[in-house]
Amino acid sequence: MDLFKTWKKDIPASIVVFFVALPLCLGVALASGAPVFSGIIAGVIGGIVIGFLSKSPIGVSGPAAGLVVIVLNAITDLGAYELFLVAVVLAGIFQILLGILKAGVIGYYFPSSVIKGMLCAIGISIFLKQIPLAFGYTEKFDLLNFSFDKITTGAIVITAISLFILIVWDNVLGKKSAFFKLLPGSLVAVCIGILYQITIGESNHEVFSIDHNLLVKVPVPESVTDFLGQFTLPDFASGLTNPLVWQVAFTIAVVGSLETLLSVEATDKIDPLKRQTPTNRELIAQGVGNSLSGLIGGLPITQVIVRSSANAMSGGLSKLSTILHGVLLLVSIVSIPMFLNLIPNAVLASILLVIGYKLGNPKQFLDMKKLGKDQLIPFAVTVIAILATDLLKGIIIGLIVGVVVSLIKSYNNSHVMLVKEGSVFHMNLAEEVTFVNRGAIVKELDRLEPGSNLEIDVRKTKILDYDIVEYFDEFKVKAKNNNINIRLISERGIVDNPQSFREFFGYAIVAGAH
Template identity: 40%
Template sequence: MQKFSIKDDLIAGTVVFLVAVPLCLGIALASGAPLFAGLIGGIVGGLFVSLVSKSETSITGPAAGLSAVVFGGIVQLGSYETFTLAVIFAGSFQIVFSLLRFGVLATYFPSSVVHGFMAAIGIILILKQIPHLVGFDKDVEGDFSFFQMDNENTFSELLNLSNGYQVGSLMIGLSSLLILWFLFRSKKTYTIHPFFMIIVYSLFANFLLEKLTFYPIAGTHLVNVPISNGFSDFFKFFHLPDFSQIQNPQIYSVAFVLALVASLETLLNIEAIDKLDPHKRHTPPNRELLAQGGGNIISGMLGGLPITAVIVRGSVALHAGGKTKLTSIVYGVLLAITVIFFPKFLNMIPLSALAAILIVTGYKLASLEVFKSMYKKGNNQFYPFLITIIAIVFSDLLTGFIIGLVVGFFFILRNNMKNAFQVIDEKRYNQITTRIRLSQEATFLNKPFLRNKLYELPHGSSVILDAHSAEYVDPDIIEIIKDFQETVAPEKNIDVSLVGFKDTYHVSLSLENQTVQVVTPELLKSIRPEEVLQILKDGNKRFVSGNRIEKDLLHQMNVTSEGQNPLAVVLSCMDSRTSVELVFDMGLGDLFSIRVAGNVVNPDILASIEFACKVVGTKLILVLGHTSCGAIKGACADVKIGKLPILLKKIKPVIKLEKTIKVNRTPSNDDFVNQIALLNTKKSMQDIVDQSPLLKKMILDGEVGLYGGMYDISTGEVSFSETYSPGKKK
């Protein structure tokens, strides 16, 4: 079980707390709510939601994606106190969503869109924090929308930097960024996390600027937490719910919309933050909705903003070294303590230093490696990823994500229309057959693809429609197959075979008289030995690559019960790893197989080969040796067990012929054994010619081909290295 350091969570929680303070205040301002309401939301998220949630990585607080909904709700309900009542009911709706198991929706977010969402957050963080980095704090922290509250947009704000930067902020911001770049580039493990170092550095640097009276940072360029004049005055910051409005029907419509949007953002954010988690832990989505719902009820009761899981804070926590939910609890505790007792300390922190931390976090979310990784996954992943980024950057988080979601589902449907069928061109016996394999679900969405593939088949071709993997085939698909089978295929002389279709389709489709591919007498008579050799080579390539041809062995058995026409006779070793039908990807009735230890020749074997070639008409003889042959090792070791010496006697002469290996000529030397196996294959080929005048004449006349091969038991590959042809003496 993985052990985590409490120190890491303490430091990460402190960093998140410091970064979250201006975000909470900025989001409250952008939402048209009291500033303190944002801090209340952050405290509730850290203290309550963290304890109820089972997520180890997410951080909860006010979210920029809700600011537009909150602003509209306050305007619609007439007062913030009435709106907090809607926040309470929104939390209640979220608990109902949890009980109804709506969290399963998170599993349907396309990963390309989730990655796009994270990268877009990273880009927005960089673009939005650059002005704060140099002291141009005209727009509030936490405003993630393209069109800003200050009547500028994300890019026009950057163009205005030269008109409003602050020298002190610029110095601390750029130096903080350079320090972080150096610390992370060195890839060392630090006792104190670099983010925390930057906070301490910025406080010290600004202290020096103040003492030197050299462009000190002050006012709006620092964190700005509301400060009360006393404990009694502190409670004036709380805007409690107006329960007198409980019968106002508008409250419930606002609450329902708020619950939907907050739940969607939470599910999206936990899905995203789980992907960032280096330990790949999973957050139960329904439990998270329950925790968020309870959090919103408490936040509303205290006059706080609605809250969700927030990826910005979660990613800062992970990049600051956070490992468990203790990070979130520390963030909530520190936020509560400092807001109540030490607000003046918070108001000493330069926004430019926090901007440097957020810019580094943004870069980690949207690094070049992220784009390269998504690009390598292909267009179906990269385009939704890219469009999601563009949509979010040029609108807002929620609108952009919905656009990305629509695009992502479009590509999924588009891909499904193609991938419901796997089209394979199978070459057997020098004839190409197109196999169209249906996937588990073949629906009406796949009609255009199937119709095009079937109607593109040329005259005189052969097609197999394979439904072995299909659990459901839509009636529309059945109708297309039926029309093609009954009308188009006969007109174009296309041979159609249907395999694997369930009994429920028998009424609609003709499943009788299906073509079964076996070697026919006509094919055996017309084919040449070198063509048979190529068939064996192609079959071995399929075996090695794993792309074996589907075979209906039951039908092959029925057809070949009336007669056989094997293309080749293979003399191979009895080794259990050298089954020739598998090695050459052949079916029933395709090969004569003769197996004996050491693939040696004797009169019985010769008679069998003569029968195959002269009586049946087989066109090729293949002597197949293999690596690490036990019979060869036995001959090298001069094993004397029972009748074995009689067989090994046929191999021993080959040992003397091997001259290339001078040392370690023992069974333990694989190179020596394999070289003997190759020479033994040549000897068996020569024995066939020397000991059977019948076969010799057929070989010399070109009626039958004689070939040798070596099978590598470690790779599955057959090397066809020896050929006996007219004029070539072994």
């Protein structure tokens, strides 16, 4: 797709992604125990460098919240941020190798219900985490020790105004004029928020003022030297000979690659044009980005579903929005950091509340219920597990449940239950019958009474496990002792009371020849 073909949608979307990414870049760095500027570095490289190299049309990369615990522990264990940066560079090299070895196919083996559950859980998590910011809670939020005295009225006012603008802009004004589609409501909300802070928020008004602790905090360099001093170089001399550095690098590469592949799967699902991202190319792009980020002091990077979702929900259609958001991060941090520090967190919280609601819409549970239990159960378990633990653990739990549900479904669908027509019982085997299905078949055949007539139809069967064939031979002995007549119907003809199922199918059963 031509990079500028859909610029009318991509430019407004890039502005939304910028305002979503900015606080996330700062917040992830702070939570990781890393220099705040390292999050901005990762955001810029994730937007510009990976944006150019990746083939993901609407995917956005940057520092990931899912790696926070790993990064925090790694920096603590290594004892120096410069050593950690060596691990980030090496992790990028590992990812490039994974891409070359075509390990990107891993993402294709995650059930759709688990991916949808991940998106829903992330949406709910985003929504819930913004509530304290939206209410201007002045201390660390604790539901058990909640106090109304710690709520900021000014933050509530600006949250209400921002939400009104965002909702009306999308649902009313955007449908009436092309102008409102071109100018994002989030930009208007941010401008109103800055205006509020300049006129009222800083007035020390007893009720409506907003404390500086509730504003965006971007590093403000006083000179070019000060700005360049925020970049940190890796200590290769000590790092390359440190076994722990290599261990951290491998961990970041594996976990970061998995998060990226899951985000790619999820992002492709919400892409309005339903394009498919080349996953191996994505791993290589992420690897290049991580190596470059580590070289100049940045955090590890993954494709991030929060930014990607914001891009998709805001109408982004090409890589232009991703690249532009990275350019905006770079330009803003260089030219207007003091201006950015006038943005109330409540405005950004409002933007994320809307995005979180769209992702975690409760209606999804009803939609999944209509699709059946085999879709609803993995979806619901994934949502609950992610909210109860963390992203990676929740996905693993959801995947395990998804596999179990799939096995149960396969167990039940291995054959048509015994159907009696007159004095004959019919059993039609499915296209693929494996050892998993043995229990269900045994259970059905145990129902046969002495003197019954059984027809086993394998005309549609392409794959028949040796375990099943072996059981049929065991059952043949039992059938003979109980005067049960067996008729085998296959594409090769009809055989009554076959002497040996193994000889009949031969070794070609795996290939489906019968």
